Amino acid sequence: VTAIDPRPRWSKTHDGWRLEGARCTSCGHVTVEAAAWCARCYGAVESGSFGPDGAVWAATVVRIPLPGREPPYALAYVDLDDGPRLLAHVMGSAAPRAGTRVRLAGPSAAGDPQVEVLP
Ligand SMILES: [Zn+2]
Numbered sequence: 847v848t849a850i851d852p853r854p855r856w857s858k859t860h861d862g863w864r865l866e867g868a869r870c871t872s873c874g875h876v877t878v879e880a881a882a883w884c885a886r887c888y889g890a891v892e893s894g895s896f897g898p899d900g901a902v903w904a905a906t907v908v909r910i911p912l913p914g915r916e917p918p919y920a921l922a923y924v925d926l927d928d929g930p931r932l933l934a935h936v937m938g939s940a941a942p943r944a945g946t947r948v949r950l951a952g953p954s955a956a957g958d959p960q961v962e963v964l965p
Pocket residue numbers: 870871872873874875884885886887888889
């Protein structure tokens with residue numbers, strides 16, 4: 847039995863990190879999860895590549911220790927430009943305000959998406 851790795855797939859281009867995913871050819875729904883068909887309308891999907899920039903939709907600081915995570919650390923939902931919303935770790939320990947521009951910073955050691963706040 848082969849387990850499907852649910853973590854997003856990364857690529858790196860001249861302008862930075864991107865996440866690989868899929869875009870529905872019918873309704874335009876986008877995802878960074880592996881998809882054989884559209885989760886919204888069951889339409890056909892084509893491969894898509896999203897990033898490197900996006901905007902924070904919401905963020906919080908986590909103060910509960912978890913294995914491999916030293917609190918406090920910040921998590922944000924990020925709307926990638928022309929891409930999906932994803933949950934990401936924020937470099938540093940402060941929660942950016944909604945609307946803050948961020949850039950993908952590659953996967954963490956655990957494979958989770960990371961973003962850095964743009965100056
Ligand atoms: Zn669709």
